[in-house]
Amino acid sequence: CALKLSSEQVALMLDRLAGSAEEGMVSRWTFLRKFQQFYECQKNIALTNDLVITNSKPIRMLQAEEVIEVLQGPESEKKSGIERIRGRAIRDNSVGWVSLSGNQGSVFLKERPKPFVSCLMDLPLEKNFQTTGEA
Numbered sequence: 001c002a003l004k005l006s007s008e009q010v011a012l013m014l015d016r017l018a019g020s021a022e023e024g025m026v027s028r029w030t031f032l033r034k035f036q037q038f039y040e041c042q043k044n045i046a047l048t049n050d051l052v053i054t055n056s057k058p059i060r061m062l063q064a065e066e067v068i069e070v071l072q073g074p075e076s077e078k079k080s081g082i083e084r085i086r087g088r089a090i091r092d093n094s095v096g097w098v099s100l101s102g103n104q105g106s107v108f109l110k111e112r113p114k115p116f117v118s119c120l121m122d123l124p125l126e127k128n129f130q131t132t133g134e135a
Helices: 007-018 028-035
Strands: 038-041 045-048 058-062 067-076 083-089 095-099 109-112
Touching: 007 028, 058 095
Parallel strands: none
Antiparallel strands: 038 067, 038 109, 045 058, 045 095, 067 083, 083 095
16 A cells, blocks of 8 residues: 655655654654554454455454554455454554454444553563562
8 A cells, every 4th residue: 555645745654753753863663653554443343354255254353342453545445435444452462453343333443542551550560570679
């Protein structure tokens, strides 16, 4: 999927990145945060192997409140006109196509910010890691 941007769009994008740059550098994390897109399932829906719904086979069901990262799209399925994305489920890294909404207007996916994981208590990163309390 090729992305076609005008020179004005490229300039705007670079200006926006430069605003978050320190010492002329943009970290990978900062760059990705600006361009990654995530959705949260509002209702259970099938993650399928093909953009075209009639050709597709289910990979698995996405559950309500599950998060999916957009890899491609949204693209409109030609027959139904339903907007679909190709994405990666955060829970288990399953990749497939899923509809944003149904042909009757049911919303299946809602855009959300990138999920972050945080540690709520001290936890060793390795099973046998020993600390002495000395710095």
